[in-house]
Amino acid sequence: MKFFALWLLTITLSSAKLTVSSLNPILTDFIERVGGDKVEVIQVMPLGADVHSFQPKAAQVAKMQESALIFAMGKNIEQYLGGLQQTLQGDQQIIEVGRSIPSQKVDADPIYSCCPAHSKGAIDPHWWHNVENAERAVKVIAAALEEADSTNKGYYQENATALRKEYRNLHNWVKSEVSKIPKKQRTLVTAHAAFAYFCKEYKFEAAYVEGLSRESEISAKQFADTVKTLKDKKVRAVFPEKLANPKMLKQIALETNAKVGDALYADAITTSYKKMIEHNVTSIVNALQ
Numbered sequence: 001m002k003f004f005a006l007w008l009l010t011i012t013l014s015s016a017k018l019t020v021s022s023l024n025p026i027l028t029d030f031i032e033r034v035g036g037d038k039v040e041v042i043q044v045m046p047l048g049a050d051v052h053s054f055q056p057k058a059a060q061v062a063k064m065q066e067s068a069l070i071f072a073m074g075k076n077i078e079q080y081l082g083g084l085q086q087t088l089q090g091d092q093q094i095i096e097v098g099r100s101i102p103s104q105k106v107d108a109d110p111i112y113s114c115c116p117a118h119s120k121g122a123i124d125p126h127w128w129h130n131v132e133n134a135e136r137a138v139k140v141i142a143a144a145l146e147e148a149d150s151t152n153k154g155y156y157q158e159n160a161t162a163l164r165k166e167y168r169n170l171h172n173w174v175k176s177e178v179s180k181i182p183k184k185q186r187t188l189v190t191a192h193a194a195f196a197y198f199c200k201e202y203k204f205e206a207a208y209v210e211g212l213s214r215e216s217e218i219s220a221k222q223f224a225d226t227v228k229t230l231k232d233k234k235v236r237a238v239f240p241e242k243l244a245n246p247k248m249l250k251q252i253a254l255e256t257n258a259k260v261g262d263a264l265y266a267d268a269i270t271t272s273y274k275k276m277i278e279h280n281v282t283s284i285v286n287a288l289q
């Protein structure tokens with residue numbers, strides 16, 4: 001009987017997974033790749049939700065109580081983190097994955113920023129568009145998993161090393177793809193100010209035309225100014241975003257004789273981080289080269 005109980009205990013222990021919560025599908029992808037079959041991920045924000053306005057519901061907050069670690073993108077993209085922190089138990093920890101990633105400040109007219117929290121001069125939260133930052137994020141996630149579950153340290157380290165190598169290759173692929181676009185044609189015109197990290201790393205000039213709001217329209221004067229600026233820059237294409245209204249962008253494209261590129265993923269992914277980057281870069285290179 002004693003032997004049986006011990007056996008049962010061993011089985012239970014060896015199959016017990018570390019439960020963590022993820023506040024963003026991009027993080028879920030990273031965590032699942034590093035955590036493999038040793039980690040159970042509670043995905044809090046569903047695919048396709050707007051990262052700037054999403055708030056977890058009470059039931060989701062209750063579910064998060066089951067997890068040892070809670071992973072957030074950080075850089076104040078989850079504006080509810082302060083409130084969430086107060087509802088947590090003492091031994092639960094929120095890991096802001098973006099915290100150690102070098103920050104850029106938002107440098108866009110307020111009407112083109114995603115939301116009031118990220119207007120000109122605030123820290124720009126969109127760090128994931130520079131693939132080098134994804135490598136940094138994987139390192140942070142792996143360290144947290146290793147600390148919370150040291151039995152599987154080697155396993156997490158191995159997965160993290162492989163994933164960082166994959167993102168190193170992806171980063172190099174992005175650089176080689178964008179090199180097909182002549183320097184003077186590298187203006188990236190998007191709806192909201194989400195691509196500053198991308199533009200800085202891969203040497204584009206960023207321009208915004210619309211903001212993220214689905215309803216509000218820019219004024220006639222702003223419209224005319226935008227058209228003039230884009231004409232002066234001889235921009236070849238403008239890019240809608242998967243979650244933003246393409247109407248204004250299409251009008252601007254018409255007025256400036258620019259192409260409308262394939263819609264970019266600014267704040268959301270469909271299947272994986274890698275697929276999001278590949279989609280965006282392919283769309284940008286096809287339209288601008």
Ligand SMILES: [Zn+2]
Pocket residue numbers: 052113114115116117118
């Ligand atoms: Zn925002």
Ligand SMILES: [Zn+2]
Pocket residue numbers: 052114126192193194266267
């Ligand atoms: Zn955004």
